[in-house]
Amino acid sequence: MKRGLEFHDKQDLEDGEDGLENVMVSMEDIQSHQPNEFEPMEEEQIIGAIVGDREFFLNGDDHHLDMNDASIFACTDFPPIPHDFPCMSSSSSTSSAPPLANNIKPFQTSSSSSSASSSNNSASWEVPKSDAEDVNKKILEGGIPPPEDDNCLKFNVMEDLGYMDLIDANEFWDPSTLFQSDQNPQDYNMSDSVQLSQDDNQERKPLLEDYDDQNDGLSFFQGNGELAVIFFEWLKQNKDYISAEDMRSIKLKRSTIESASKRLGGTKEGKKQLLRLILQWVEQYQLQKKRLSEAAASDSPCQYQEPNLNSNASFQYNTNVVPDPSTCFYLSPWMPTPPTYIPPPEPFYPTPTGAGLVGGDPYCNGPSFTPPLSQTVNGNMEYQTMDSTQSWPPSQISAMEASQYRPLIPENDCNVAANANPNDLFSQHPYQLFDENGDRLVRLGSSATKEARKKRMARSRRLSSHHYRHLSHQTQHQSQSSDQSLRMVAENCTMSPANNPGNWVYWPSAAPSPMMMVPPPDAPHQHLTTERPGMQRQNHQKHGSAGKRSQGLKMEKNLKFLLQKVLKQSDVGNLGRIVLPKKEAESHLPELESRDGITIAMEDIGISRVWNIKYRFWPNNKSRMYLLENTGDFVRANGLQEGDFIVIYADTKCGKYLIRGIKVRQTGPKAEGKKPAKKKSRTSSSTAKCSPVAPM
DNA sequence: ACCACATGCACCAAT
DNA sequence: TTGGTGCATGTGGTC
Numbered sequence: 001m002k003r004g005l006e007f008h009d010k011q012d013l014e015d016g017e018d019g020l021e022n023v024m025v026s027m028e029d030i031q032s033h034q035p036n037e038f039e040p041m042e043e044e045q046i047i048g049a050i051v052g053d054r055e056f057f058l059n060g061d062d063h064h065l066d067m068n069d070a071s072i073f074a075c076t077d078f079p080p081i082p083h084d085f086p087c088m089s090s091s092s093s094t095s096s097a098p099p100l101a102n103n104i105k106p107f108q109t110s111s112s113s114s115s116a117s118s119s120n121n122s123a124s125w126e127v128p129k130s131d132a133e134d135v136n137k138k139i140l141e142g143g144i145p146p147p148e149d150d151n152c153l154k155f156n157v158m159e160d161l162g163y164m165d166l167i168d169a170n171e172f173w174d175p176s177t178l179f180q181s182d183q184n185p186q187d188y189n190m191s192d193s194v195q196l197s198q199d200d201n202q203e204r205k206p207l208l209e210d211y212d213d214q215n216d217g218l219s220f221f222q223g224n225g226e227l228a229v230i231f232f233e234w235l236k237q238n239k240d241y242i243s244a245e246d247m248r249s250i251k252l253k254r255s256t257i258e259s260a261s262k263r264l265g266g267t268k269e270g271k272k273q274l275l276r277l278i279l280q281w282v283e284q285y286q287l288q289k290k291r292l293s294e295a296a297a298s299d300s301p302c303q304y305q306e307p308n309l310n311s312n313a314s315f316q317y318n319t320n321v322v323p324d325p326s327t328c329f330y331l332s333p334w335m336p337t338p339p340t341y342i343p344p345p346e347p348f349y350p351t352p353t354g355a356g357l358v359g360g361d362p363y364c365n366g367p368s369f370t371p372p373l374s375q376t377v378n379g380n381m382e383y384q385t386m387d388s389t390q391s392w393p394p395s396q397i398s399a400m401e402a403s404q405y406r407p408l409i410p411e412n413d414c415n416v417a418a419n420a421n422p423n424d425l426f427s428q429h430p431y432q433l434f435d436e437n438g439d440r441l442v443r444l445g446s447s448a449t450k451e452a453r454k455k456r457m458a459r460s461r462r463l464s465s466h467h468y469r470h471l472s473h474q475t476q477h478q479s480q481s482s483d484q485s486l487r488m489v490a491e492n493c494t495m496s497p498a499n500n501p502g503n504w505v506y507w508p509s510a511a512p513s514p515m516m517m518v519p520p521p522d523a524p525h526q527h528l529t530t531e532r533p534g535m536q537r538q539n540h541q542k543h544g545s546a547g548k549r550s551q552g553l554k555m556e557k558n559l560k561f562l563l564q565k566v567l568k569q570s571d572v573g574n575l576g577r578i579v580l581p582k583k584e585a586e587s588h589l590p591e592l593e594s595r596d597g598i599t600i601a602m603e604d605i606g607i608s609r610v611w612n613i614k615y616r617f618w619p620n621n622k623s624r625m626y627l628l629e630n631t632g633d634f635v636r637a638n639g640l641q642e643g644d645f646i647v648i649y650a651d652t653k654c655g656k657y658l659i660r661g662i663k664v665r666q667t668g669p670k671a672e673g674k675k676p677a678k679k680k681s682r683t684s685s686s687t688a689k690c691s692p693v694a695p696m
Numbered sequence: 697a698c699c700a701c702a703t704g705c706a707c708c709a710a711t
Numbered sequence: 712t713t714g715g716t717g718c719a720t721g722t723g724g725t726c
Contacts, residue, residue: 027703030704162703568701568702568703569702569703570701570702570703571702574714574715575705575715575716576715577716579698579700579701579702579703582699582700582701583700595717616719618716619717619718619719620700620701620718620719621699621700621719621720622699623700625700625701625702625718629716696710
């Protein structure tokens with residue numbers, strides 16, 4: 001009996017065709033097919049959804065999305081703010097606050113309605129400026145307040161998953177550890193349903209242990225074969241929504257898992273509960289993303305159908321049960337709510353217009369560099385204009401869309417017979433069902449017809465335009481964008497893929513690149529790594545080609561986060577100086593011998609300029625007060641206002657300093673009217689003197 | 697109590 | 712008179 005099971009490869013994703021919506025195959029197919037029945041796959045195989053001698057989803061390259069990584073919930077084009085951003089807190093330089101932006105996760109419990117979750121999720125990604133500190137404070141105080149239901153614990157655990165730090169990249173749990181990669185598939189004969197007995201589970205137990213042993217896996221899951229069953233069940237139920245790529249990329253920090261497990265009692269049941277929560281967490285993201293796509297695909301012949309959750313017997317995927325092709329997809333019982341439109345996730349960083357996405361990621365929007373770092377005696381603010389007329393290239397957008405916001409909808413053109421051209425996309429990467437004679441029964445994929453393809457493309461365009469609108473807010477404001485700036489980086493920094501492969505490289509426009517300049521909180525001075533520890537790894541990256549990805553990742557390697565400062569009124573006022581947090585300044589910036597300080601050429605990542613900023617200190621009591629002076633133009637050029645923040649990086653290869661102004665979204669009158677909350681206002685003259693800089 | 701920092705404001709130089 | 716510079720001081724956080 002032939003069971004067709006074909007997986008999408010990366011190229012397929014990049015082609016913008018046949019996305020994960022095609023991940024629709026009965027699990028028995030997965031279980032029963034033989035390895036040689038797979039289509040040849042490229043180097044970045046997405047799915048190894050076979051238990052046993054095949055990888056079970058979670059395998060492939062090492063580009064893991066961390067579950068802590070907000071990017072798996074949203075595309076944030078913004079380079080991550082260090083998890084432990086000492087300066088993130090407006091009032092304390094020593095705060096260990098998790099980066100606000102990165103901790104705002106659309107995290108919901110499944111118990112709440114999907115619609116509520118959706119809206120909350122959406123809102124979570126758009127933290128209004130006025131709420132930013134509040135949210136951050138809440139986080140600092142122990143997390144977002146739990147919902148007023150009986151899911152407090154659950155919520156907290158989920159919250160942990162969302163907010164856990166990801167500093168130690170070596171401490172992740174890979175869900176694939178639930179399965180042994182070289183296990184004989186026969187041992188995992190779950191073909192005729194997953195109603196596994198305890199014995200079955202027990203048989204699997206050693207697998208988990210072995211895996212843990214070999215991989216320093218999570219002891220938390222050791223010996224608990226039921227977890228594997230749970231996981232498998234979940235996969236079966238959500239195979240349509242959770243792509244293998246997504247699953248593969250999930251990594252959890254071990255300590256977080258273990259901590260969460262403890263919070264759940266540390267019992268076997270607790271572990272199971274935790275696993276469910278984790279899966280639910282993943283599921284929510286993915287399912288909602290799909291629903292978004294579903295909502296967007298209004299012209300889809302496949303209208304959403306609320307599954308009969310009570311009749312989930314039809315979802316048992318028993319051997320002889322072929323999913324009804326008329327059913328667009330099956331909702332997981334864990335996601336028992338109707339679809340709700342969810343806007344594409346956005347980074348919380350606001351646009352000046354108060355809407356949309358701030359694309360100001362220098363590493364997506366493009367850093368630019370010109371001259372090497374030079375400390376001058378010129379205290380005047382100078383800049384060297386660079387070509388900043390970039391805009392987010394459509395190719396980039398489309399690429400991103402294709403990979404990130406691409407609809408994940410299993411379309412309803414799934415009744416397509418098995419007459420597909422072997423050369424078409426579907427034949428290359430589809431998930432197919434075959435009847436018992438080996439004939440393909442249905443094609444659950446979406447690329448069966450040109451019509452379906454057109455529709456997908458239309459959806460993609462819609463989503464793309466949606467995304468682009470957000471980006472436009474940013475790019476219009478800052479007149480910048482990514483690829484060009486990045487090219488300039490390569491050129492001006494005398495670095496290019498050719499001559500400096502390990503350093504700054506040109507980032508192809510087709511591969512919008514997240515920059516992950518997150519210093520480990522515990523070692524903020526460490527070099528930036530290619531893995532963004534738990535923040536905003538972007539979804540589109542995981543679908544990008546390995547080559548592009550690796551190329552982009554190289555860019556980050558020489559960047560080192562130095563410090564960040566949330567701008568106060570006095571920082572953005574006419575004084576043209578920004579007070580720096582003392583601790584970070586002393587530790588990460590050049591040591592100052594005299595109070596006059598030094599002038600540092602800082603390359604403005606955001607607007608492609610180089611500013612000569614004076615770094616100095618004032619004696620203050622028995623201490624010092626560190627300042628950046630001549631920042632007025634920088635602030636104005638970036639349109640920075642109170643509540644926005646700056647980030648200073650160092651390019652360790654070029655010996656440069658990079659500065660970047662990051663705007664925080666302002667929404668509504670609340671943000672507009674925000675004033676320094678705790679500071680008293682004194683004379684009117686001083687107020688006028690420190691009047692906010694008008695938005696540019 | 698100490699420290700960091702936001703900012704008020706006095707002082708000074710330039711216009 | 713205006714704008715820039717630098718110090719002083721109050722507030723809030725941390726130890």
